Amino acid sequence: MPDFSRVWDVLVIGGGNAALCAAVTARQAGCSVLLIESAPKAFRGGNSRHTRNMRTMHTEPTSVLTEAYLEDEYWDDLLRVTGGQTDEHLARMTIRLTTDALRFMEASGVRFQPSLSGTLSLSRTNAFFLGGGKALVNAYYALAERLGIDILYDTEAVDLKMDDGFVREVAITHRGFPETVRAKAVVASSGGFQADLEWLEKGWGPAARNFLIRGTPYAKGVVLRNLLDQGVASVGDPTQCHAVAIDGRAPKYDGGIATRLDCVPFSIVVNKDGERFYDEGEDVWPKRYAIWGRLVAQQPDQVGYAIIDAKSEKLFMPSVFPAIKADTVGELAVKLGLDPAKVEATVAEFNKACVPGEFNSNRLDGCRTEGLVPPKTHWARPITEAPFIGYPLRPGITFTYLGVKVDENARVRMDDGRPSANLFASGEIMAGSILGKGYLAGFGMAIGSVFGRIAGREAAKNARN
Amino acid sequence: MRETEATADARRALEVCNACRYCEGFCAVFPAMTLRREFTSGDLSYIANLCHNCRGCYYACQYAPPHPWNINVPQVLAQVRAETYEEYAWPGPLAGLFKRNGTIVSLAMIAGIALALILTMALVDPSILYTPQQGPGAFYRVIPWWLMVTLAGGTSLFAVLALIMGFRNFWKDTGGRSDELRPGRPLAVALHDILTLKNLGGGGGGCNDVDEGFSQVRRRFHHFMFYGFMLCFASTTTATFYDHFLGHEAPYPFWSLPVQLGTWGGVGMVIGTAGLIWTKIVSDPAPAARNLLGSDYALLVLLFLAAATGLLLLALRDTGAMGVLLAVHLGVIFTFFAVIPYSKMVHAVYRSAALFRHALERRPSPPPPGNKPSDRALGSAA
Secondary structure (H helix, E strand, O other), X not given: OOOOOOEEXXXXXXOOHHHHHHHHHHHHOOOXXXXXXXXXXXXXXXXXXXXXXXXXXXXXXXXXXXXXXXXXXXXXXXXXXXXXXXXXXXXXXXXHHHHHHHHHHHHOOOOEEOOOOOOHHHOOOEEEEOOOHHHXXXXXXXHHHHHOOEEEOOEEXXXXXXXXXXXXXXXXXXXXXXXXXXXXXXXXXXXXXOOOHHXXXXXXXXXXXXXXXXXXXXXXXXXXXXXXXXXXXXXXXXXXXXXXXXXXXXXXXXXXXXXXXXXXXXXXXXXXXXXXXXXXXXXXXXXXXXXXXXXXHOOHHHOEEEEEOHHXXXXXXXXXXXXXXXXXXXXXHHHHOOOXXXXXXXXXXXXXXXXXXOOOOOOOOOOOEOXXXXXXXXXXXXXXXXXXXXXXXXXXXXXXXXXXXXXXXXXXXXXXXXXXXXXXXXXXXXXXOOOOOOOXXXXXXXXXXXXXXXXXXXXHHHHHO | OOOOHHHHHHHHHHHHHHOOOOOOOOOOHHHHHHOOOOOOHHHHHHHHHHOOOOOXXXXXXXXXXXXXXOOOHHHHHHHXXXXXXXXXXXXXXXXXXXXXXXXXXXXXXXXHHHHHHHHHHHHOOHHHHOOOXXXXXXXXXXXXXXXXXXXXXXXXXXXXXXXXXXXXXXXXXXXXXXXXXXXXXXXXXXXXXXXXXXXXXXXXXXXXXXXXXXXXXXXXXXXXXXXXXXXXXXXXXXXXXXXXXXXXXXXXXXXXXXXXXXXXXXXXXXXXXXXXXXXXXXXXXXXXXXXXXXXXXXXXXXXXXXXXXHHHHHHHOOOOOHHHHHHHXXXXXXXXXXXXXXXXHHHHXXXXXXXXXXXXXXXXXXXXXXOOOOOOOOOOOO
């Protein structure tokens, strides 16, 4: 049992990448640090557990990154996915600091590997963690223990008692029992609210009940809610979340990367009524997977079914769940729980509309349909060869955009524009300040690492004064 | 390879791995896995023997227990690996020796030592057994030359034959062809991986030998043991050469080549086996296949005793203890030769074969464009 009567220099709320970067940085600056993680030890690390890389600016090849990836190109990539819903000053600062963050990670014991098979296009831009995000989290915890950071698992912050922008103390539950923690400075790195289905329901209505949460079940946004209720300025669309189409058989929480399904461009996708609803071949999957979460969420019962035939079976990464196979389209429809007559009609109509062309899975090949609504503009081939294969699709929620507003020192802003006296934030809880829409692979970890370090540094400075 | 509960578990685990692939940089298992979408039992046998049990993937796994998917790759592959030892054993009826292998090897060791002592007592004049024996032929006065050669030669030749047959079974079952078995770059790569234990490097930076922390201790201890063993083997070979071709009879002086090789080899083996036993005792049991530990311990103890009794014999060979020590030492050595094909020692054959298969597999040119899995670029979500 820790001594809760003492006063720590810095309290870090959260246990993922951003929290750990903040805690380690503050400790290395000479502060006493307490880190509280709401999950038990086995599930520590928040959504960082499921990550695998960090998008990193670099001017020359490094141990794992090829060529160069400069600030302007990085910024252009971000601008494109966010459609301008970003803060150029904070974004460019984050981009520039990723180079240094990578060095910090390596010095902290995080190990890297060349980009994974099937991700060659990321070898220039994204540094992959050897073993993935859980290995990264393990490395940071090992370092934190060596440095003498106090770590409490199964410990959740429930109320940050704020007076005029100053956090006086923090009410927590430690293994289910209420306690109070006092610290000179506080860093909130406790993630978004995507695991709170009731909160998601406010934006999405009852449909949210059918969403699957790809990451940690512990990101319930308790601290975020608490801060916003006390006049901390918010940023980001309160109703929106990043959703991708994943295998409909995925578990409710924590299914992670293995639930991804890349077959959509080579398939037709029907809803539960057996009808198509969107152009499956609009663009390459990496550029389209994010909109499919939303598309499926808008269908009845928030479910879709991708249907391919034997020709396409080997064109995409295997899903963790077995393909559902049948010898005829009708039989497949029955196995998927769909009306066979309706699905047969949809497939027949699609087959008839396919224009012959030269199929190529690796580029926009122009194999399209004619006279079909909605059309399929690439990779359209008649679905004719048994076995016929189906996969259910459901929306998988990755993260939410609503966050607390911070300045370039990671200091939290109040509604009236004044800075908080001793509260800082890093990671998903403030990422909406920079990433207001869309997603760029490895950018969540970039924000977490960069702002985690800034928050740790500034909290340490604050505690010393 | 037959289908069992272990192969079913391994298949399920590898299907999850194949959809994740975060561990690719750790070792050869994951690149071998990504070359496949489906896993035949032969594939599982190959991959299980490729695994060096470094546990890096267990600690890195987001799906490891208590996650409901309960993925524990080192454990399931160890289970399959143990079954492959049984599967490929030659002659077939002796495959049962791999069940409760720890007990069987231990009993064989006790029986071997006891038999050596009894035989010596029965065959040799007790006055020779208990008095100091020195000068050329001293050892043979305790245990006759013909008996040593018959036992050592017989058991080792049989072991070599049984291992070759096991290799053949493994090679065929994992889809290998006989025309692949030729020198070339893949063989050189495999030899490099075997001799350096590259796959116990954890992709640089070490493995989880004991717990979440990274270290290279298991690799180093194995090197001590392996190269110690090789020095001992060289010692025996030179001694045989001295005896048959130069006409020098053992025992040899301390500074002679056979004794120097044997001494340093023995020291290496003692350090290596003791270190590996220690590593096993203190390591986190979660990723281990507990029912297989007996087999590991039994072989390590056997090797430790082989080296330790040899060193002891060297130290006390001029005293009256020599006779009994020699009998004990040779009892251990003969047991070792006898159990080689039916103990954890077979991992040397199957792991080497798997590494060779892996080196061959990585040689072919990549599949033609337009027909490979689509790129997962921008794949990770957060």
